[in-house]
Amino acid sequence: MKIKTVTFIKSAAALHQIPPENYPHVAFAGRSNVGKSSLLNTLFNRKKLVLVSSTPGKTRLLNFFLVNEKIYFVDLPGYGYARVPHKMQAQWQRLIESYILKSEQLRCVVVLTDIRHDIQRSDLQLIEWLALNEIDMIVVGTKADKLSKNKLNAQLAQNRQQLAKAGVTAITPFSAVTGVGKNELLNSIDVFVSD
Ligand SMILES: Nc1nc2c(ncn2[C@@H]2O[C@H](COP(=O)(O)OP(=O)(O)O)[C@@H](O)[C@H]2O)c(=O)[nH]1
Numbered sequence: 501m502k503i504k505t506v507t508f509i510k511s512a513a514a515l516h517q518i519p520p521e522n523y524p525h526v527a528f529a530g531r532s533n534v535g536k537s538s539l540l541n542t543l544f545n546r547k548k549l550v551l552v553s554s555t556p557g558k559t560r561l562l563n564f565f566l567v568n569e570k571i572y573f574v575d576l577p578g579y580g581y582a583r584v585p586h587k588m589q590a591q592w593q594r595l596i597e598s599y600i601l602k603s604e605q606l607r608c609v610v611v612l613t614d615i616r617h618d619i620q621r622s623d624l625q626l627i628e629w630l631a632l633n634e635i636d637m638i639v640v641g642t643k644a645d646k647l648s649k650n651k652l653n654a655q656l657a658q659n660r661q662q663l664a665k666a667g668v669t670a671i672t673p674f675s676a677v678t679g680v681g682k683n684e685l686l687n688s689i690d691v692f693v694s695d
Pocket residue numbers: 530531532533534535536537538539551552553554556578642643644645646674675676677
């Protein structure tokens with residue numbers, strides 16, 4: 501798919517604030533600082549539509565971007581902030597979980613992991629939870645430009661092994677700096693939103 505237009509529509513702090521139109525949704529999830537805002541800006545061909553935050557944990561809302569006037573890209577709050585109180589974490593988690601489980605518009609969740617490392621426990625928890633609930637997902641390894649080709653391939657093999665245990669067969673390397681993986685990701689998304 502090609503992204504021709506994108507408009508920020510609104511932020512939702514509760515399920516009843518989610519835009520009501522009957523458009524398919526694609527949600528983006530990842531730990532804080534994984535590069536989610538940068539990835540979205542890259543997909544959108546916009547430098548600053550999505551705030552690249554130097555203060556992890558600031559976005560606590562579901563942000564809705566209308567793409568090509570017919571698909572919602574949903575920027576979910578990042579998870580795993582060290583500095584956020586447990587109670588708040590639980591509250592965000594409830595909102596995200598109920599959105600993912602209850603939304604009739606959600607077609608798939610794009611899960612972002614940092615390609616420089618093994619897949620973290622919190623990432624695996626999310627991936628296993630999505631698999632358990634039969635939610636389709638696309639796993640992306642961000643910041644691919646930060647590894648040499650050899651290291652990237654080694655880490656991809658390692659990550660694929662980890663993901664296989666959760667029944668996931670693919671991970672797409674992505675870089676907001678070089679644009680690698682952009683078209684592949686958009687094509688994967690297209691499979692879920694066009695029917
Ligand atoms: N080298 C490199 N840095 C990135 C990439 N994506 C994000 N970053 C950097 O990682 C930090 C966090 O990025 P951000 O998009 O705000 O992450 P978010 O918290 O998941 O939304 C910022 O300093 C970005 O410039 C990437 O693909 N390559």
